[in-house]
Amino acid sequence: MSAECIYRLLLRAYPPDFRAEYGREMVLLFRDQCRESDVRTVGFWATVLCDVARSAPALRVEAWRERGRDNTRTMEVLMKLAAMLTVLVGAFGVLNVMVEWGAALTGTIGGMHALALVLGVFASALLLGAGAAILRPTQRGRQAARLALLASLVMIVAARLLFPWMSVFSQLVGIGFPVAILIALHWPHRVSPSGAV
Amino acid sequence: MVTKRRAARPPEAYLPLPPATFHILLALADGELHGYAIMKGVAARSEGTVRLGPGTLYGSLKRLLEAGLVEEGGERVDPERGDERRRYYRLTPLGLSVARAEARRLDAMVRAARRKKLIGVRPA
Numbered sequence: 581m582s583a584e585c586i587y588r589l590l591l592r593a594y595p596p597d598f599r600a601e602y603g604r605e606m607v608l609l610f611r612d613q614c615r616e617s618d619v620r621t622v623g624f625w626a627t628v629l630c631d632v633a634r635s636a637p638a639l640r641v642e643a644w645r646e647r648g649r650d651n652t653r654t655m656e657v658l659m660k661l662a663a664m665l666t667v668l669v670g671a672f673g674v675l676n677v678m679v680e681w682g683a684a685l686t687g688t689i690g691g692m693h694a695l696a697l698v699l700g701v702f703a704s705a706l707l708l709g710a711g712a713a714i715l716r717p718t719q720r721g722r723q724a725a726r727l728a729l730l731a732s733l734v735m736i737v738a739a740r741l742l743f744p745w746m747s748v749f750s751q752l753v754g755i756g757f758p759v760a761i762l763i764a765l766h767w768p769h770r771v772s773p774s775g776a777v
Numbered sequence: 778m779v780t781k782r783r784a785a786r787p788p789e790a791y792l793p794l795p796p797a798t799f800h801i802l803l804a805l806a807d808g809e810l811h812g813y814a815i816m817k818g819v820a821a822r823s824e825g826t827v828r829l830g831p832g833t834l835y836g837s838l839k840r841l842l843e844a845g846l847v848e849e850g851g852e853r854v855d856p857e858r859g860d861e862r863r864r865y866y867r868l869t870p871l872g873l874s875v876a877r878a879e880a881r882r883l884d885a886m887v888r889a890a891r892r893k894k895l896i897g898v899r900p901a
Contacts, residue, residue, distance in 0.1 A: 606831035631830025
């Protein structure tokens with residue numbers, strides 16, 4: 581096995597992206613080193629191994645951090661989309677309860693039904709507020725969103741208990757949506773480290 | 778030619794530089810060089826005390842490119858070596874400023890060491 585073949589195997593210690601970008605240049609440089617040194621000596625290979633052992637783990641860690649940063653960025657974009665969807669669902673909920681309230685007023689409306697509708701309005705308004713809070717990229721905004729989502733969840737559950745004829749769709753959106761957003765808000769958010777040379 | 782840059786920071790924000798990084802910037806202060814020429818330049822300037830292997834050299838160059846201190850100058854055959862095409866690297870204006878700032882920092886340290894008679898006096 582030639583020295584270059586051994587070095588190509590050693591290159592596998594580096595991250596794939598780094599290898600793709602600089603692998604050819606590194607092999608060229610190694611070839612130059614081979615021309616000027618005796619590749620049969622232990623000292624030559626000790627230097628080569630030392631270089632790989634010193635640089636490859638650091639580059640692996642950097643690549644891993646870079647991937648982490650990309651995941652965080654993707655998560656931030658997804659959270660923004662989720663926040664906009666929360667605002668829309670909240671606004672739709674308020675309108676829906678208002679329409680239902682108007683329809684109920686044409687007939688007789690029971691006390692429990694009226695209370696459930698009031699709770700529905702508040703739950704939807706809280707959902708709307710939670711969406712607006714998530715759009716603020718601060719810890720305080722996230723904390724406010726969590727509280728609003730929890731309060732909205734409690735109100736929808738209370739409305740469901742007061743008014744058992746609540747539609748399956750309303751239950752799915754009113755309970756499932758805040759739960760999903762609460763889970764997403766617990767996703768770890770890393771701070772991007774500053775670039776070092 | 779791909780050059781990755783971060784948002785501009787003052788040159789002092791990059792200090793202190795790792796020795797290998799400063800050696801690479803010093804080598805590139807002479808003009809565009811490919812990897813092997815940088816390696817030879819560093820070894821010659823340090824009288825053989827600093828020897829950059831391919832991993833250390835290209836790892837540092839990758840970081841310098843990402844920080845915007847160095848940029849790629851295209852690929853061409855080295856007329857002296859006349860073999861395969863090699864990628865050339867050169868300093869950016871920011872890289873030159875950072876190298877100057879690091880040189881000033883080291884100069885101040887050497888002057889302080891001289892004032893304290895740690896260097897520049899013959900040992901007894």
